[in-house]
Amino acid sequence: MTSLLERLPRRTRSRAFNVAVGLFLLVALFWSVFPIYWMLVTAVRPSVELFQRPLQLWPDVITLDNFRNILSGSTPIPRFFVNSLGTSIATVVLTLSVSIPAGFAFSRLRFRLRGPLYVGLLIAQMLPLVVLVLPLYGLFQRVGLLDTYLGLVLAYSAFAVPFGVWLIKSFIDSVPTELEEAALVDGCSMAGALRRVILPVIRPAILATGAFAFLDAWNNLLFPLTLTSSLEFKTLPPGILLAFAGQFKQDWGGMMATSFITALPVVIVFLVFRRHLVDGLTGGATKG
Amino acid sequence: MSTTRRADADARPGGSSRGDPDKEAARIAGGLAPPGHRRLAWPMLAPALLIVAAVVALPVLRVLWLSVHETSLIRLDQEFVGLANFRAAIGDPALRQAMWVTGAYTLFSVGLSTVFGLALALALDRLPAGWRWLQGVFIAPWATSAVVVAFLFLYMFDVQVGVLNELMVRLGVLQDYVSWVGDTTLAFVAVTVATVWQMTPFFMLMFLAGLQAIPRSVLDAAMVDGATGLHVFRHITLPYLRGILVIAVTLMGIRTLNNFPIIWTMTQGGPVRSTTTTVILIYRQAFQQFEIGEAAAVSVIWLVVVLVLATFYARRVLTGQPT
Numbered sequence: 001m002t003s004l005l006e007r008l009p010r011r012t013r014s015r016a017f018n019v020a021v022g023l024f025l026l027v028a029l030f031w032s033v034f035p036i037y038w039m040l041v042t043a044v045r046p047s048v049e050l051f052q053r054p055l056q057l058w059p060d061v062i063t064l065d066n067f068r069n070i071l072s073g074s075t076p077i078p079r080f081f082v083n084s085l086g087t088s089i090a091t092v093v094l095t096l097s098v099s100i101p102a103g104f105a106f107s108r109l110r111f112r113l114r115g116p117l118y119v120g121l122l123i124a125q126m127l128p129l130v131v132l133v134l135p136l137y138g139l140f141q142r143v144g145l146l147d148t149y150l151g152l153v154l155a156y157s158a159f160a161v162p163f164g165v166w167l168i169k170s171f172i173d174s175v176p177t178e179l180e181e182a183a184l185v186d187g188c189s190m191a192g193a194l195r196r197v198i199l200p201v202i203r204p205a206i207l208a209t210g211a212f213a214f215l216d217a218w219n220n221l222l223f224p225l226t227l228t229s230s231l232e233f234k235t236l237p238p239g240i241l242l243a244f245a246g247q248f249k250q251d252w253g254g255m256m257a258t259s260f261i262t263a264l265p266v267v268i269v270f271l272v273f274r275r276h277l278v279d280g281l282t283g284g285a286t287k288g
Numbered sequence: 289m290s291t292t293r294r295a296d297a298d299a300r301p302g303g304s305s306r307g308d309p310d311k312e313a314a315r316i317a318g319g320l321a322p323p324g325h326r327r328l329a330w331p332m333l334a335p336a337l338l339i340v341a342a343v344v345a346l347p348v349l350r351v352l353w354l355s356v357h358e359t360s361l362i363r364l365d366q367e368f369v370g371l372a373n374f375r376a377a378i379g380d381p382a383l384r385q386a387m388w389v390t391g392a393y394t395l396f397s398v399g400l401s402t403v404f405g406l407a408l409a410l411a412l413d414r415l416p417a418g419w420r421w422l423q424g425v426f427i428a429p430w431a432t433s434a435v436v437v438a439f440l441f442l443y444m445f446d447v448q449v450g451v452l453n454e455l456m457v458r459l460g461v462l463q464d465y466v467s468w469v470g471d472t473t474l475a476f477v478a479v480t481v482a483t484v485w486q487m488t489p490f491f492m493l494m495f496l497a498g499l500q501a502i503p504r505s506v507l508d509a510a511m512v513d514g515a516t517g518l519h520v521f522r523h524i525t526l527p528y529l530r531g532i533l534v535i536a537v538t539l540m541g542i543r544t545l546n547n548f549p550i551i552w553t554m555t556q557g558g559p560v561r562s563t564t565t566t567v568i569l570i571y572r573q574a575f576q577q578f579e580i581g582e583a584a585a586v587s588v589i590w591l592v593v594v595l596v597l598a599t600f601y602a603r604r605v606l607t608g609q610p611t
Contacts, residue, residue, distance in 0.1 A: 017517075021414055024411055025408075025412070025415075028404075028407075028411070029425065032425065032426050032428060032429055032485075032488075032489075033428065035429070035441070035485065036429075036432070038440070038443075038444060038451055039436075039440055042443070051448070051449060054454075055449075057451075094339075097335070098336040098339060099336055101331075101332035101333070101335070101336070102332060102333050102336035102337070104332060105332040105333045106333075109328065109332070111329040111330065111333075117337070121340065122602040122605065123595065123599065123602055124340055124344045124345075126542050126594065126597075126598040126601065127348070127591070127594065128545075128546040128567055128590060128591070128594055129546065129548065130546065130548060130567040130570045130571050131347075131351060131567075131570065131587040131590060131594075132343070132344065132347045132348070134347075134351060134574045134580070134584065134587060135346075135347035135348075135351045135354060135584075136343065136347050137574075137575075138350065138354075139346065139347065139350060154339065154343050157343060158343040158344050161336055161339050161340055162340055162344070165336055191328070218433065219433040219434055219435070221434065221435050221548060221549040221552065221553070222548050222549070222552075226575060237433065237434075237549065241435070244439070245553070252443055252446075252449060255439055255443065256439075256440075256443065259435075259436040259439050259440065262433055262435065263432050263433055266431055266432070267428070267431050270427065270431040271424075274424065274427070278493055278497070
């Protein structure tokens with residue numbers, strides 16, 4: 001990819017303009033990075049330093065006390081972490097196992113109601129979660145899914161599955177049909193063609209779907225807040241609300257340390273799958 | 289029957305139409321699969337459709353039902369009340385206020401994120417190749433979980449230890465520390481700032497992708513015609529980005545209208561409802577005041593608003609219009 005700059009006439013790049021752009025980027029960099037820096041600094045400095053004035057922007061002493069307190073504290077934050085990880089991974093597995101075949105069917109097979117069902121899926125991924133959670137609470141209560149991992153995973157898939165089907169369908173659309181035609185002519189079954197020909201080619205879409213499903217489940221506050229009531233089944237987002245919004249509100253160090261632990265897996269997923277996430281988003285917007 | 293299938297086949301994007309006519313006719317009649325394989329469609333679709341039916345379609349039907357009944361989460365008896373819940377919801381000034389707050393919150397958040405995102409994309413696109421890693425740094429806010437973003441800004445805006453208060457006092461913008469989330473106007477500002485911080489990188493990414501898709505020939509032609517930077521921006525860059533702009537704004541607009549975690553974590557809708565958006569109002573009515581009927585009625589009203597926007601988005605995506 002060549003940048004726009006390299007493709008522009010030379011005289012549009014005046015020195016003063018470049019300096020202005022550089023300054024703007026510096027301010028923007030500060031604005032983007034400072035809050036994250038501040039989270040880290042607060043997590044590793046002793047709490048007393050936060051109340052010193054003038055406030056120092058860098059720590060005098062570095063301590064891991066805040067992280068140690070998470071492990072030994074009264075709120076089971078490690079348990080929340082495990083719950084978050086487990087339900088997020090389960091959501092990824094469920095989403096991928098149902099959206100790959102469905103995405104294939106929407107892209108390659110003709111069946112009745114194909115158009116309306118596809119539009120329905122496209123709209124389903126945009127419905128407000130709050131509107132869904134009110135009736136879901138009653139429905140889950142009836143079938144005993146409140147306070148269960150399965151209930152959480154099913155609720156998360158309200159967004160992840162429609163989104164996954166759509167993303168995988170759009171990606172398969174862009175794969176030439178000749179590939180599977182050759183496989184079918186060679187005597188492959190339809191399922192065999194999907195497994196041996198399509199799957200390897202759509203790997204980027206599978207990774208993007210998985211990453212989005214993970215991020216959405218990991219970050220979800222509303223569903224675990226409402227659909228679980230016991231601490232045993234809470235995930236990190238409602239868990240940290242419970243732990244730090246309320247009587248312990250002054251424990252900023254603990255709050256930032258927990259925030260860091262909550263943010264870390266997401267950042268890892270982002271760094272590893274960055275290209276696929278961006279392709280998934282922009283591909284969806286530019287190709288459809 | 290056969291005409292609908294034909295329409296479907298015609299609508300299929302990316303299908304090559306060359307090849308011998310018999311094969312093409314067979315494909316139009318039966319999709320890609322040979323006739324015997326068409327039965328495969330439903331088994332492949334069933335798991336996904338069942339899940340969506342259970343956790344999306346069924347709840348939507350149920351909320352419609354709830355909206356015309358008087359019920360509660362605790363009591364089990366329900367009574368049909370017609371449109372009473374809707375009348376109560378529409379007559380309630382809280383809903384009107386929530387709609388205004390939602391509108392303002394979405395407008396400011398999406399508007400500012402779009403402008404900042406565009407500026408960042410344009411600036412980053414000018415950087416030499418060795419500086420591309422900066423893009424990764426600028427994505428960081430978007431990679432941060434909403435609850436974490438909310439905590440982070442709650443902390444930085446805090447009246448006792450908030451570093452933003454400290455910075456503004458040092459820069460002379462403020463006389464003394466201000467309780468941001470304790471003030472009706474400033475709480476709205478704080479929530480909006482947090483949202484913009486998280487959302488800006490999304491727009492940056494979309495615009496960067498858009499900028500890189502501008503064909504070289506168009507820019508060469510502009511150069512031959514002697515266009516200045518501003519001309520190029522107004523007559524080439526902006527028109528090329530319009531398609532992405534519309535889709536990104538609609539998508540993030542819908543997300544922001546329904547943003548729950550940032551607002552709930554930072555202010556829980558307060559002080560005095562100054563940050564109570566429609567989704568916060570629904571949550572409070574349903575899970576704190578247990579007014580299920582009215583919450584359902586507000587949900588239905590809100591669903592209609594979101595559906596209109598979602599349909600607009602779906603049409604864009606389905607038709608794949610570049611502009």
